[in-house]
Amino acid sequence: MAEAVDSMCEEKIMHKEVAIIGSGIAGLSLAHELSCLGIGSAIIDRQAVAGGQAAGFACKATDSCQRCGACIVHDYVSKVTIDDMIEPLLSCHILDSSRTSAGFELLLNEVPARIDQAKCSGCGICKKVCPSPGAIRINPYTGSFFIEYSECLLARGFSCSVCEQACFDDAISISSESVPKKVEALAIAIATGFEPFDATIKKRFGYGRIPGVITSLDLENLFRSGYFQNMGSENSFSSIAFVQCVGSRDIKIGRNYCSRVCCGYAMRSARLLKFMFPSIKVTMFFMDLQTFDRDFEDRVMAASREVDLIRGIPSEIKLGASGKPEVVYNDNDDEVRVEEFDMVTLSVGMGPTTPHIGGYLGFIGANSGNYGDGSFGNPDPTTTGVFRAGSANGPRTIQESIEHAAHVACEIDRYLCKIKSGVDVE
Amino acid sequence: MNSRNTKSIFLNKPEFSDDRLDRSALIIGDDWVGEEIAIRLSLMGLEVTLVSGLTDYENHGSETDLLLDSLDGRVGQFRATIVKQDQSLNKDFGFVVAAQSAIKEARFNAYGLKKVPRVFSISEFEQLVEKGDPLPERKNEWYHAAFIDDLTGDSSPETFRQFLAVLERLKAIEKLQPYVFTRYLKVAGFGLEKRYRELRRQGVIFFKFDDGAPTFKNESGLWKICFTDPLLKRDFELTPDIIVVDEKLSPQTPPGCLNRLVWSEISTPYLQSESPRFTGVLTSRVGLFAVGPSRGVFDRNMILQDVDGVELEIRKILAKTMPALGRIPVVDKSKCAFCLTCVRLCPHGAITFFDRAEISKSSCLGCGICIAECPMKAISYVNNPENHFIVGLHHDESKILSEYTGKIALFLCSRSAAQAFKSIQFIVDEDVVVVEVNCAGSIESHHILKAFKSGAKAVLVGGCFRGNCASVYGNILCENRVDLVGSGFENPVSEKKQGLSSLGINPERIRFVPTASNTPNILLKAISDIKRKIKGL
Numbered sequence: 001m002a003e004a005v006d007s008m009c010e011e012k013i014m015h016k017e018v019a020i021i022g023s024g025i026a027g028l029s030l031a032h033e034l035s036c037l038g039i040g041s042a043i044i045d046r047q048a049v050a051g052g053q054a055a056g057f058a059c060k061a062t063d064s065c066q067r068c069g070a071c072i073v074h075d076y077v078s079k080v081t082i083d084d085m086i087e088p089l090l091s092c093h094i095l096d097s098s099r100t101s102a103g104f105e106l107l108l109n110e111v112p113a114r115i116d117q118a119k120c121s122g123c124g125i126c127k128k129v130c131p132s133p134g135a136i137r138i139n140p141y142t143g144s145f146f147i148e149y150s151e152c153l154l155a156r157g158f159s160c161s162v163c164e165q166a167c168f169d170d171a172i173s174i175s176s177e178s179v180p181k182k183v184e185a186l187a188i189a190i191a192t193g194f195e196p197f198d199a200t201i202k203k204r205f206g207y208g209r210i211p212g213v214i215t216s217l218d219l220e221n222l223f224r225s226g227y228f229q230n231m232g233s234e235n236s237f238s239s240i241a242f243v244q245c246v247g248s249r250d251i252k253i254g255r256n257y258c259s260r261v262c263c264g265y266a267m268r269s270a271r272l273l274k275f276m277f278p279s280i281k282v283t284m285f286f287m288d289l290q291t292f293d294r295d296f297e298d299r300v301m302a303a304s305r306e307v308d309l310i311r312g313i314p315s316e317i318k319l320g321a322s323g324k325p326e327v328v329y330n331d332n333d334d335e336v337r338v339e340e341f342d343m344v345t346l347s348v349g350m351g352p353t354t355p356h357i358g359g360y361l362g363f364i365g366a367n368s369g370n371y372g373d374g375s376f377g378n379p380d381p382t383t384t385g386v387f388r389a390g391s392a393n394g395p396r397t398i399q400e401s402i403e404h405a406a407h408v409a410c411e412i413d414r415y416l417c418k419i420k421s422g423v424d425v426e
Numbered sequence: 427m428n429s430r431n432t433k434s435i436f437l438n439k440p441e442f443s444d445d446r447l448d449r450s451a452l453i454i455g456d457d458w459v460g461e462e463i464a465i466r467l468s469l470m471g472l473e474v475t476l477v478s479g480l481t482d483y484e485n486h487g488s489e490t491d492l493l494l495d496s497l498d499g500r501v502g503q504f505r506a507t508i509v510k511q512d513q514s515l516n517k518d519f520g521f522v523v524a525a526q527s528a529i530k531e532a533r534f535n536a537y538g539l540k541k542v543p544r545v546f547s548i549s550e551f552e553q554l555v556e557k558g559d560p561l562p563e564r565k566n567e568w569y570h571a572a573f574i575d576d577l578t579g580d581s582s583p584e585t586f587r588q589f590l591a592v593l594e595r596l597k598a599i600e601k602l603q604p605y606v607f608t609r610y611l612k613v614a615g616f617g618l619e620k621r622y623r624e625l626r627r628q629g630v631i632f633f634k635f636d637d638g639a640p641t642f643k644n645e646s647g648l649w650k651i652c653f654t655d656p657l658l659k660r661d662f663e664l665t666p667d668i669i670v671v672d673e674k675l676s677p678q679t680p681p682g683c684l685n686r687l688v689w690s691e692i693s694t695p696y697l698q699s700e701s702p703r704f705t706g707v708l709t710s711r712v713g714l715f716a717v718g719p720s721r722g723v724f725d726r727n728m729i730l731q732d733v734d735g736v737e738l739e740i741r742k743i744l745a746k747t748m749p750a751l752g753r754i755p756v757v758d759k760s761k762c763a764f765c766l767t768c769v770r771l772c773p774h775g776a777i778t779f780f781d782r783a784e785i786s787k788s789s790c791l792g793c794g795i796c797i798a799e800c801p802m803k804a805i806s807y808v809n810n811p812e813n814h815f816i817v818g819l820h821h822d823e824s825k826i827l828s829e830y831t832g833k834i835a836l837f838l839c840s841r842s843a844a845q846a847f848k849s850i851q852f853i854v855d856e857d858v859v860v861v862e863v864n865c866a867g868s869i870e871s872h873h874i875l876k877a878f879k880s881g882a883k884a885v886l887v888g889g890c891f892r893g894n895c896a897s898v899y900g901n902i903l904c905e906n907r908v909d910l911v912g913s914g915f916e917n918p919v920s921e922k923k924q925g926l927s928s929l930g931i932n933p934e935r936i937r938f939v940p941t942a943s944n945t946p947n948i949l950l951k952a953i954s955d956i957k958r959k960i961k962g963l
Contacts, residue, residue, distance in 0.1 A: 036742045059942040065894035069702045074845045074943035122852025140944070143849045226947040249619055256623060260614040288634070289579065290614035294696065294722030296580040311636055332636060334659070394616050402705045403731055410734035 012181050016042040016087060018412055019106055019185035023090065024052020026390020026401040027191035028076040033409035035085040039416065042087040042183050043080070044108065048146045049139050050077050050088060052193055054398050058223030060268040062275035067295075068268055069398030076402075077141055091149065092181065103186040103385065111149045112176040119171035120144040126163035126172060136163065147174075186419060187385045187412050191405070194350035194391040197247025197255075205246065205346055206317045212325045213317055215246075216262065216347045219269055228276050237280065240273060241327055241341045242266040243314060244286040248349030259349035260395045263290040266347045267303045274306045283308040283341070285329060317344055350395040385419075387412055447502035447744065447788070448520035454494055454684065455479035455526035459718050462733050463525050470737060475517065477508055479526030479678050497522065497683040500775060500789040501713025501743060521713050521740055524684055524697050528719040530673040536578055537671065539642050544668050545649060548575075548588050551670045555595050565667055569602040572651055572666035576608045577639045582675045583615035584724045589672070590621045593630055605664065606632045607640055607653070615725055642669075677719040687711050687775055696722050703841070703896035707735040710898050711775045712789045715739060743788075754790045754807075755797050757783045761804035768796035768805060773898040793897035794868025798907070831881035834858045834956060836888065837873065839866040841896055843888025845943035850950050858953065866890065867900020871911045874936065878926075884935040884956050888949055891940045901940065908938040934959050 018034055020027045023045035031041045043050070055077070057070040080086050091111040098105050115126070122144045127136040135151035138144075153160040154174065164174040199207035199215050207213050214222070222228060231237060244266060248259040263286065270282045284307050291300045303309075312330050318338075320326035325344045331337050389408040390401035450473040453460045457479075464474045478491040495507040495514060504519045532547030539545055544562050546554070554561075561569070575581060575589050593604055611634070613619040626632060633640075633656060640653035651664045677695050688697050688709045697714075698704050698721035707715040715736050718729035757768075762782040769777045776789035777796060783805075785796070797805045836858050838844035844862040847854075859882070863869055866889030874885050887908050889901040912933040914925020926933045939952040 033738060036745075037738070038745065055944075057944070059891075059945045061891040061894065061940070061942060061945075063940070064892035065700070065702065065890070065942075067700065067702045067893070071842065071894065071942040071944050072702060072705065075703075075841065078845070124852070138849065140849050141845070143851045143853070224944070224947075226951075229947060229951065249613065251623065256620045257617070258613040258619045263614075288610040288613065290583075290610070290612060292580060292582045292612060292614075300579065311634070399702060399705060400728070403728070403735060406706050406738050407731040407734040410738055 012179070014042060014087065014089075014181065014183045016040050016183060016185050017416060018042075018187045018189055019044060019104065019183050020189045020191055020389075021045075021094070022052060022191035022193055022390075022392065023047065023050040023088065024191060024193045024390065024401075025054040025073050025076060025398050026193065026392065026396075026405045027052070027189070028073070028080050029402045030189055030191060030389045030405040030409055031086045032076060032079050032083065033406050034412065035083050037409060037413050038085075039409075039413065040085040040087075041189075042089050042185070044089045044092050044094065044106070044183070046091065046093050048091045048111075048113065048148060049137075049141070050080065050090060051140070053196075054401075055140060056217075056220060056224070057398075058220045060223075060265075060272050062272055066268045066271065067399075068265070069402075072398060072402070074141065081141075089181065089183070095180075097188075100184070103184065104188050106183045106185070106188075108181040108183060110179045110181050112179060114147045114149070114172055114174050114176055115145055116171045116173075117142065117144050117146070119169045121169050121171075123168060125166045125168060129162045129166045131160065131162065147172075187387065187415055189387045189389050189408060189412065190392050191389040192353040192392045194395065195353045197348040197351055199246055199346045199348050201253065202246055202346075204316045205243065205314075205344075206319065206325065207346060210317060210319045210325045211323060212342060213344045213346065216242075216265060216269070216345055219345050223269075223272070228273070237277060237342050239281040239283070239341045240270075240343045240345065241283045241285065241339075242270060242345050242347055243317075243327075244284065244347045245313060246346040246348050247351065249287060250349075255349060255351065257395070258290060260290060261397050262347040262349060264295065264397065266345070267291065267300070267307070269345070270303060270307050281308070282306065283310060283339075285310050285312060285314055285327075287311070287313065350391060353392060385415065387415075448518055449473065449744070450475070450519045451521040451523060451740070452477065452494075452497075452504065452506055452517075452519040453523045453525055454681070455524065455678075455717075455720075456491075457527045459527050459729055460523075460525040462730065463523055463717065463736055466733050466737050467523075467740070470740070472520070472740070475508070475519065479524075479680075494681045494683065497681070497687060500711075500778070500786045502788055504713065521715070521743075522684075523707075523715045523717060523736055524680060524720045525717040526678040526680065526720055528675040528724055529678050530675060532671050532673050533574075533578065534671055536674075537574060537639075537642060539574075539649065539669065539671060540644070542647070542649070546668065546670050548573075548585065548592070548670055548672050551668075552588055552592055555592055561599070562668055565665075567601060569599070570664060570666040571596065571602060571604045572664065572669045573604060573606045574608075574640075574669060575606060575672040576610055576612060577635065578674075579609040580674075581610075581612055581672055582724045583612040583618060584675065584726065585672050586612040586618060586622075587615055587726075589670075590618065590625065592670070593625050594621070597628060604630045605666070606630060607651070608632065608634055609636070609639070610634075616727065675719070675724045677722065680720065684714075687714055688716075696720060698722070699898050700893045701895055701898065703894065707732050707739060710773050712791070713743065754787050754792055755785055755794060755805045756807075757785060758804045758806070761802045763802045763804070765801060767799050767801060771799050771903075772796055773900070791897065793865035793900050794863065795865065795897060795900050795903060798868050798870040798903070829859050829880070830877055832857065833882055834884045834886060834953065835861060835874075835877040835882040836886050836953075837861045837863065837866070837869050837877075838888045839890055839901070840864050842890040842894070842943050843939070843941045843949060846888070846941050846946040846949045850946040854950065854953060855957075865895070865897050865900040866904035867895070867897055869904050869907065871907050874908070874911050875929075878929075878931055878935075884960050885937075886952055886956055887936075887938045888941050888952075889938065891942060894942065905938045905940075908936060912936045932960075932963050934963060 017039045018041040020031055020041050020043045023043045027043050031043050034041050051073050055073045060066040060068040092108040095109055096107040130136045132151055132153050136145050137148050139146050149155050161174045164172040196217055314327045314329040316328040318326045320340045324340050326338050326340050328338050387408050389405045451467050453464050453476045456476045460476050464476050468474050477494050493509050495509045497506045499505045502520050504522050506517055508515045534541050638654055640651050643650045648665050654661050688711050697709055697716040699710050709716050717732040759782040768783050769779050774791050776786045778784050838847055840862050877885050889904050895901040914923040917924050941948045
């Protein structure tokens with residue numbers, strides 16, 4: 001198969017010093033820092049729009065900024081977009097990867113952008129006529145539309161060209177073929193981020209079964225979509241619970257680590273909700289609060305005045321008689337209590353990604369960096385030339401991912417200097 | 427708002443030139459953090475000077491310590507006065523790195539304990555164990571060691587890491603029972619949870635208290651710990667052989683001259699401003715970097731990352747690969763009236779003053795606060811008022827009239843509101859006209875009035891949320907100006923309040939809306955709100 005692709009894409013070999021896999025905040029900031037050092041890179045992502053998961057997070061500002069960092073992603077997207085040293089290869093799937101004498105070779109399959117962003121006037125007619133919800137989405141940076149091919153009927157073997165016929169701007173050509181591509185690079189950076197814990201695994205919390213039980217990522221979406229802002233005054237949204245450590249610090253499911261970020265984001269969300277609905281009752285179930293240093297005074301002290309902090313993770317979440325979730329927990333006096341909430345947010349932990357990048361890198365992807373063993377930047381001789389940035393290396397906040405990317409950029413620079421000066425790094 | 431000592435600005439002759447970029451660095455803080463950075467920067471070929479992070483000799487400084495007495499200037503050419511006892515030396519540096527290590531303060535007092543021979547702070551005890559010194563004598567067959575970590579709840583994972591390392595080494599001692607008394611286990615560091623679980627499996631007993639923390643009683647020279655087991659709800663007393671107490675980590679007070687450089691009145695005691703726009707080691711002053719504790723980071727691994735961060739930022743400046751900003755304000759010297767407003771208000775310390783104000787191209791981030799604040803209108807973007815705006819508001823009056831009549835004028839900060847607007851540009855009704863500025867801090871009252879004069883039916887100013895401005899307080903200055911235009915200010919001569927209403931314009935027609943790049947909904951709502959409001963007027 002590799003040879004077949006090889007012959008097809010001979011014309012389209014791209015040479016870059018570094019291939020970055022993942023266009024999240026770590027990948028974007030890494031590309032930017034490398035570019036500042038004069039090192040060119042290609043950012044490969046299967047998504048059609050850069051930004052990764054961080055771009056989907058909501059701003060947590062109340063009347064002032066809570067330092068969540070989600071807004072910074074936009075800055076990096078615009079920095080990378082205008083940078084000639086950086087080649088974004090979006091909507092690209094990695095078919096195979098191999099090590100060569102010169103470095104690495106990645107075989108890609110590029111799903112073409114079926115909507116020409118330059119022609120799209122953002123009228124939204126395509127989204128209105130599209131029979132598959134979620135297939136046509138708004139680009140958060142430009143306001144124009146793009147097709148998420150995995151959701152498109154064509155990807156599922158149907159024939160459909162409704163959007164193409166409807167478009168007033170002739171911006172859509174739905175039948176475009178995918179293009180094979182090949183990237184040659186001296187070093188590879190894995191910036192594939194994290195996999196949020198699948199909350200349905202914890203059956204006792206009833207996620208997906210009990211209405212009102214959501215994950216912290218669902219809550220982000222509710223914030224972003226303006227769900228709370230548009231909530232009418234007739235809606236009696238008066239209580240919310242946060243359940244921490246869902247898929248973290250849990251040896252039974254093999255997660256012998258703290259996800260580090262959840263206490264911070266739960267407290268930010270709690271304060272934002274408190275700001276939106278001053279009379280709301282916020283309860284937080286936790287094991288140990290992981291906020292400290294600079295954050296402590298602003299967040300823990302403020303939150304402890306506004307939020308009921310209850311130590312101990314609930315034993316169960318049931319469907320109450322009124323159709324709302326009921327949380328069964330032991331209160332601070334160790335009495336079993338059952339309490340009804342309008343909404344329960346499960347603060348899902350971060351897990352390693354298993355990027356499907358095949359061949360040589362498929363093997364590296366199995367090693368989960370800081371998630372399992374807690375090692376820090378141990379260079380493994382078999383992976384010389386492969387680097388991990390951001391949350392692909394261990395749970396990190398947005399700011400920490402940017403800082404880690406700067407560190408990895410320096411490491412890559414030192415590595416490239418070594419191999420260019422002919423030192424045998426093997 | 428200002429405590430900057432402006433005197434030194436007069437004394438310094440204008441030796442600054444934008445071409446000068448000294449390849450030398452001053453590192454403040456001479457223990458391991460400073461040394462790591464010194465080694466790295468010397469490898470880069472920079473001439474490095476290390477001074478102590480102490481502010482004076484009274485604070486347990488030794489006589490060989492170099493102290494920083496004063497610091498001024500800008501990237502490429504900072505001027506420092508370094509003192510050693512009664513000698514002093516003036517020296518210029520291209521870059522300054524604040525790398526003071528954390529202050530470790532044992533919490534004896536917080537717990538009501540006193541420092542006696544069998545009571546240690548964690549750092550003391552760590553040294554004792556590392557040296558292999560024998561522990562204080564046993565009182566019984568079993569040796570009881572009590573570790574008090576984070577009963578206050580605000581300890582750092584770095585301290586917990588220290589406790590874990592010590593506990594791991596005590597495993598080798600037979601018949602020793604360690605107890606850990608804590609509020610929150612700070613496991614938010616890589617690998618800590620795993621190590622904690624392993625120790626618990628090996629028999630270390632952890633007590634976690636919410637309220638009713640243990641009390642300490644001194645009985646004939648020995649400390650007794652009285653506590654209620656949080657799980658068994660039973661009272662216990664323990665007279666351990668040793669007690670080890672945690673330490674509060676806090677940043678060292680930077681020398682006053684450093685504080686003045688970076689507006690730390692706003693972010694005390696850290697050198698890095700609260701705004702998340704200052705990522706990594708960046709501070710509001712170009713060429714001055716904050717490492718580790720001085721920016722609120724205590725984790726050893728992250729401090730080591732900061733060393734790379736400093737190398738990267740310095741290389742960026744040396745290679746001049748910083749993205750071209752292109753919007754550097756210049757001073758019209760014939761208009762400058764020596765008032766120093768710009769010098770005092772520049773959040774990046776980019777303006778110096780000799781015979782007239784001078785703006786450094788290398789330090790300026792182009793926010794335009796000086797342009798808006800200059801009472802003489804002596805400052806502008808490259809002498810061309812049109813450059814004030816990335817998008818919109820032409821100087822050509824006729825054009826303005828046709829563009830603004832009957833519309834809502836949106837003045838948007840390029841870092842927040844303008845980005846948010848892009849994602850809703852196709853949804854918003856077409857009766858808006860967009861004016862994009864680099865920072866909301868550059869929007870002046872007369873820009874707003876001009877929009878009204880040109881027929882705009884309302885003006886919406888979109889800036890960053892408080893604490894999110896890339897120029898520290900540009901958003902606050904802008905909000906104040908909008909307030910001033912809306913509600914007016916008292917004219918000292920006529921003693922009348924002069925605001926929009928005195929011009930016959932309802933103040934409801936103007937609003938400042940704080941927003942972020944990822945909150946287009948807030949902007950959208952503000953636009954529809956103001957539209958609805960003016961319909962009713």
